[in-house]
Amino acid sequence: MRQLKLKLLAVAAAAVWTGSVSAQSVEVLHWWTSGGEAAALGVLKKTLEADGIKWNDMPVAGGGGEQAMTALRARVTAGNPPTAVQMLGFDIQDWAKQGALGDLNALAAKEGWDKTVPAALQRFSKYNGKWIAAPVNVHSTNWVWANKAVLDKAGVKDLPKTWDEFMAAADKIQKAGLVALAHGGQPWQEATMFDGVVLSTGGIDFYRKALVELDDKSLNSPTMEKVFARMSQLRKLVDKDFSGRDWNLATAMVISGKAGFQIMGDWAKGEFINAKKVPGKDFVCFRVPGSQGMVSFNSDQFAMFKVGADKADSQMKLAKAIMDPAFQSAFNVVKGSVPARTDVPNKAFDDCGKKGMADLAEANTKNTLIGSMAHGHSVPASIKNAFYDVITRHFNGDLNDKQAVAELAKAAKN
Amino acid sequence: MRTGILPKLLLAPSVLLVVACVYGYIAFTIYLSFTTSTLMPNLEWLGTDNYTRLFDLENWKVSLRNLWVFAGLFIGGSMALGLILAVMVDQRIRAEGAFRSIFLYPMALSFIVTGTAWKWLMDPGIGLEHSLREMGWESFTFGWVKSGEMAIYCVVIAAVWQTVGFVMALFLAGLRGVDAEVVSAARVDGANTWQIYWRVIFPQLGPAVVSAFVILAHMAIKSYDLVIALTNGGPGRSTWLPSVFMYQYTFTRNEMAVGAASATLMLAGIAIVVLPYLVSEYRNVARHG
Amino acid sequence: MGSGADKVSRVALYGILIFLGLLFVLPIYVMGVNSLKPLDEIRGGNLMALPMEWTLEPWATAWSTAQIGVQPTGLKPYFLNSFLLVVPAVLISTAIGAINGYILTQFKMRGANIVFAMLLFSVFIPFQIVLIPMARTLGMLGLAGTVSGLVFVNVVYGIGFTTLFFRNYYAAFPGELVRSARMDGAGFFRLFWRILLPNSAPIVVVTIIWQFTNIWNEFLFGASFSDYKSFPLTVALNNLVNSSTGVKEYNVHFAGAFIAAIPTLVVYVLSGKYFVRGLMAGSVKG
Numbered sequence: 008m009r010q011l012k013l014k015l016l017a018v019a020a021a022a023v024w025t026g027s028v029s030a031q032s033v034e035v036l037h038w039w040t041s042g043g044e045a046a047a048l049g050v051l052k053k054t055l056e057a058d059g060i061k062w063n064d065m066p067v068a069g070g071g072g073e074q075a076m077t078a079l080r081a082r083v084t085a086g087n088p089p090t091a092v093q094m095l096g097f098d099i100q101d102w103a104k105q106g107a108l109g110d111l112n113a114l115a116a117k118e119g120w121d122k123t124v125p126a127a128l129q130r131f132s133k134y135n136g137k138w139i140a141a142p143v144n145v146h147s148t149n150w151v152w153a154n155k156a157v158l159d160k161a162g163v164k165d166l167p168k169t170w171d172e173f174m175a176a177a178d179k180i181q182k183a184g185l186v187a188l189a190h191g192g193q194p195w196q197e198a199t200m201f202d203g204v205v206l207s208t209g210g211i212d213f214y215r216k217a218l219v220e221l222d223d224k225s226l227n228s229p230t231m232e233k234v235f236a237r238m239s240q241l242r243k244l245v246d247k248d249f250s251g252r253d254w255n256l257a258t259a260m261v262i263s264g265k266a267g268f269q270i271m272g273d274w275a276k277g278e279f280i281n282a283k284k285v286p287g288k289d290f291v292c293f294r295v296p297g298s299q300g301m302v303s304f305n306s307d308q309f310a311m312f313k314v315g316a317d318k319a320d321s322q323m324k325l326a327k328a329i330m331d332p333a334f335q336s337a338f339n340v341v342k343g344s345v346p347a348r349t350d351v352p353n354k355a356f357d358d359c360g361k362k363g364m365a366d367l368a369e370a371n372t373k374n375t376l377i378g379s380m381a382h383g384h385s386v387p388a389s390i391k392n393a394f395y396d397v398i399t400r401h402f403n404g405d406l407n408d409k410q411a412v413a414e415l416a417k418a419a420k421n
Numbered sequence: 422m423r424t425g426i427l428p429k430l431l432l433a434p435s436v437l438l439v440v441a442c443v444y445g446y447i448a449f450t451i452y453l454s455f456t457t458s459t460l461m462p463n464l465e466w467l468g469t470d471n472y473t474r475l476f477d478l479e480n481w482k483v484s485l486r487n488l489w490v491f492a493g494l495f496i497g498g499s500m501a502l503g504l505i506l507a508v509m510v511d512q513r514i515r516a517e518g519a520f521r522s523i524f525l526y527p528m529a530l531s532f533i534v535t536g537t538a539w540k541w542l543m544d545p546g547i548g549l550e551h552s553l554r555e556m557g558w559e560s561f562t563f564g565w566v567k568s569g570e571m572a573i574y575c576v577v578i579a580a581v582w583q584t585v586g587f588v589m590a591l592f593l594a595g596l597r598g599v600d601a602e603v604v605s606a607a608r609v610d611g612a613n614t615w616q617i618y619w620r621v622i623f624p625q626l627g628p629a630v631v632s633a634f635v636i637l638a639h640m641a642i643k644s645y646d647l648v649i650a651l652t653n654g655g656p657g658r659s660t661w662l663p664s665v666f667m668y669q670y671t672f673t674r675n676e677m678a679v680g681a682a683s684a685t686l687m688l689a690g691i692a693i694v695v696l697p698y699l700v701s702e703y704r705n706v707a708r709h710g
Numbered sequence: 711m712g713s714g715a716d717k718v719s720r721v722a723l724y725g726i727l728i729f730l731g732l733l734f735v736l737p738i739y740v741m742g743v744n745s746l747k748p749l750d751e752i753r754g755g756n757l758m759a760l761p762m763e764w765t766l767e768p769w770a771t772a773w774s775t776a777q778i779g780v781q782p783t784g785l786k787p788y789f790l791n792s793f794l795l796v797v798p799a800v801l802i803s804t805a806i807g808a809i810n811g812y813i814l815t816q817f818k819m820r821g822a823n824i825v826f827a828m829l830l831f832s833v834f835i836p837f838q839i840v841l842i843p844m845a846r847t848l849g850m851l852g853l854a855g856t857v858s859g860l861v862f863v864n865v866v867y868g869i870g871f872t873t874l875f876f877r878n879y880y881a882a883f884p885g886e887l888v889r890s891a892r893m894d895g896a897g898f899f900r901l902f903w904r905i906l907l908p909n910s911a912p913i914v915v916v917t918i919i920w921q922f923t924n925i926w927n928e929f930l931f932g933a934s935f936s937d938y939k940s941f942p943l944t945v946a947l948n949n950l951v952n953s954s955t956g957v958k959e960y961n962v963h964f965a966g967a968f969i970a971a972i973p974t975l976v977v978y979v980l981s982g983k984y985f986v987r988g989l990m991a992g993s994v995k996g
Contacts, residue, residue, distance in 0.1 A: 038949075040779055042777050045779060049780050062780065063938040064779040065937060065941070066779030066780070067945060070673070070952075073672065074933055077672040077933070080460075080461065080934075081844075082854075083461070084842050084849065085845040085848050085855070087849060087854040192655060194657075246546075248546040248564070250567045250655055251540070251566060251655050252544075263753070387675065388673065389459075392669070393674075396480065396658060399657045400657050400658065402657075403657040403659075425898070428817045428819065429819065432810060432825065434806075435806055435829065436825055438869065439828060439866070439870070440828075441847075442840065442866045443835050443866075446839065447835065450843075462842055509727055510727075514723070514724070514727065518982065520731060521986065522979045523734050524731070524734055525982055525985070526734075526738070526978055526979065527734065527737075528978065529923055529977065530738075530974065531929070531944065533927070533948055533951065533970075534968075535737050537951060537960070537963060538737040538738070538740045538964070542737060547757050548757055551757070552759075555756055582734065582737070590986050590989055593986050593989075597986075642834065643836055643837075646929070664838070684836065684838070687836060688834075688836075695830075695831060695834060
């Protein structure tokens with residue numbers, strides 16, 4: 008009995024001992040679980056481990072982060088939040104409002120984040136003047152992906168620069184017996200196209216007024232009706248089996264030459280590269296016609312939660328590592344996005360990546376960098392989803408263009 | 422029989438746990454439905470605004486409408502097909518074990534596992550329609566999942582597929598529990614097989630029907646994974662169910678109070694369906710005891 | 711007997727059964743064949759067709775090298791997590807159900823029916839609404855993010871079903887056996903251990919199958935109440951098949967889904983016979 012007690016004591020002591028040694032650890036909640044994404048995040052893990060900090064991985068995939076956000080609520084309610092959480096746009100602000108996030112200002116001042124991160128991103132990484140999150144990347148959503156061989160076959164010589172040219176090109180592809188636009192009928196995919204169409208139809212100021220400031224006049228304007236009319240045009244370009252299709256299966260239609268175009272964010276590039284297609288030769292990327300020079304973005308950030316003093320130090324080291332230019336380059340080369348910092352060298356990136364970085368820098372200086380509505384960077388979740396409802400119902404033929412405009416304006420008032 | 426303190430003492434933990442973690446949480450949810458909660462619970466009182474908003478939402482109307490279609494067809498279909506399967510398997514067939522396993526196995530799988538397979542099968546471009554056409558049946562069409570009006574029936578099909586084996590097992594157990602003497606007596610009286618089933622055997626399946634109904638009703642109301650895996654609520658919002666609505670508003674749209682209001686109504690609905698069963702259980706026990 | 715009409719109906723019976731059987735195995739067949747194909751063949755080919763080039767690679771990948779999070783661990787380590795959770799949760803909830811069923815049927819107590827009705831209604835509660843309050847409870851109990859916490863949650867929401875099963879079974883238990891044992895002076899535990907429990911095999915099997923399947927397949931609690939040390943197989947599988955903006959390796963997904971389903975499939979197929987027998991003996995009798 009006595010011996011047992013001694014043994015237990017020894018075990019307990021050992022536990023305390025090893026506990027104190029590995030006190031330097033971070034727990035990270037994220038939804039990057041596919042090969043490329045996880046490999047990209049692995050870069051960060053290695054950086055931290057070189058610094059003696061253990062990486063405790065808590066991945067929860069599903070619904071573009073929906074599952075992870077549900078799990079996060081439970082974790083915070085239980086008083087056991089992760090050190091850092093992958094987050095998008097307004098979610099970060101909402102959590103900051105709850106008072107659940109930490110303060111990175113000291114680090115940000117030392118590292119000069121204010122100067123290197125575009126203001127449009129800071130809108131989400133800062134709350135009441137305090138840095139609360141470290142942005143990792145910028146995805147841009149107003150891209151069109153095209154199969155070069157399909158374009159050649161259909162007789163499309165130049166890449167369309169205006170909406171009418173785009174529709175003419177689509178018409179040629181349809182006449183050649185192919186699907187003009189590969190699309191997956193899921194609300195977020197329709198909303199992604201909507202982003203691009205709003206930019207191309209109304210320009211940056213209209214987008215800002217309607218989808219960011221929720222200005223009633225703009226939402227109810229003839230321009231908005233034109234946007235929906237163009238969405239109706241797009242509806243005629245998709246095949247009959249579009250509904251419910253995953254975005255990557257739509258991309259596969261472009262890759263295999265069944266379809267000509269897809270309107271999708273820059274993550275589609277990974278699918279092309281994975282299928283051993285060469286940018287510029289097998290496929291081309293260009294901005295949604297009429298939106299060249301504008302960038303609608305979404306940015307993955309790591310929101311830093313309030314943690315105990317034992318973890319504060321490793322949390323700061325994590326934030327510092329995320330903002331390290333070398334990491335931002337390595338990560339985004341793998342992920343297909345572009346760095347959140349504008350001072351990262353573009354040496355390691357491919358053609359589409361270099362173009363993305365140049366576009367971002369240009370949009371940043373010209374103030375044409377704008378948060379994507381479809382990806383939670385222009386309005387809070389409740390309104391975003393109400394917009395989804397309208398866009399999706401319209402795309403599926405339940406609302407005509409006029410009704411859709413009225414419903415959209417109504418949804419903005421939630 | 423004399424009841425000491427011991428039985429009560431041993432029953433108490435279960436009762437306490439359930440009172441706290443079921444009824445306590447239900448009370449909490451009902452309270453939340455009258456508050457201004459958004460991202461996280463918030464105890465500030467608002468009143469009935471959330472219910473007004475809920476009844477105004479097209480998504481909620483669609484969800485309710487779908488629930489009737491779904492629950493009706495799912496419960497009815499599972500019962501009917503389950504009974505037919507049970508009767509067929511009960512015909513002293515060869516390889517009964519194999520058939521039983523085949524009909525029962527879907528119950529063992531979650532839709533995280535089978536969701537993708539179902540989605541593909543029902544997709545006309547790559548699934549059943551495509552395959553049968555390639556095999557030469559050119560006119561075969563099965564594109565329900567792509568149509569706003571028909572997609573909910575696809576959800577019904579997958580749901581029936583998952584649970585019908587369990588219903589079959591319940592009925593099979595009921596059939597095997599039927600008194601053999603009554604059956605042979607009826608046969609002596611000259612009744613044919615059909616009459617025997619209809620007049621003698623089926624009426625004795627009452628308890629199995631009730632058990633099946635309760636289990637199916639609870640699945641119909643809780644079904645969530647299924648919809649998410651198969652259609653993710655689409656096309657558009659055409660296959661939303663109240664469970665999807667509740668999850669979406671509570672956790673995805675940061676409208677926790679509206680989600681709580683929908684949960685409150687769902688619970689009320691469940692109570693209306695289940696209370697008669699509980700009362701009949703109560704009577705049963707009172708009679709036996 | 712043995713007339714022509716009889717033979718025809720026999721053939722029709724087998725015909726229908728086999729047809730339905732084929733329909734029932736279709737989803738799992740799709741999973742099976744596609745888990746044995748290289749990815750290119752899936753992208754361009756026929757879903758139903760047998761692989762042109764057979765490969766076990768997806769299975770190996772799903773088991774040991776697929777990306778679940780940052781580490782390429784495959785599903786392997788999460789199997790253990792799931793067993794650590796499922797085994798105690800099933801045993802404890804079954805034991806509680808047995809005791810409750812015993813008390814509710816063999817002892818006259820005021821309010822026993824109300825208690826039973828209360829327990830039974832608890833099976834209808836949608837799990838989404840308990841998420842937040844339960845998280846707070848676990849936090850206060852110091853069980854947040856632990857396996858014990860997950861066991862606790864699954865036990866609490868399993869009590870309703872296990873009590874239902876045992877209560878209905880013991881309600882139909884021959885009264886003479888119990889009475890004569892009591893005459894012989896058997897006490898509370900003796901009666902349970904010596905008389906009821908040894909005759910409970912069928913319903914124990916039903917309860918264990920039911921609980922095992924439900925808890926093994928449970929996702930929402932697993933994702934919300936675990937942390938990096940303890941998350942179960944369903945969360946890992948979900949991470950494998952639901953990754954958002956990456957390349958989807960469908961063959962690996964199907965193989966992983968298969969692997970995750972093996973324990974429950976084995977349980978069902980091996981004990982199907984006992985399952986029906988257990989249902990016969992218990993839960994379908996009022």
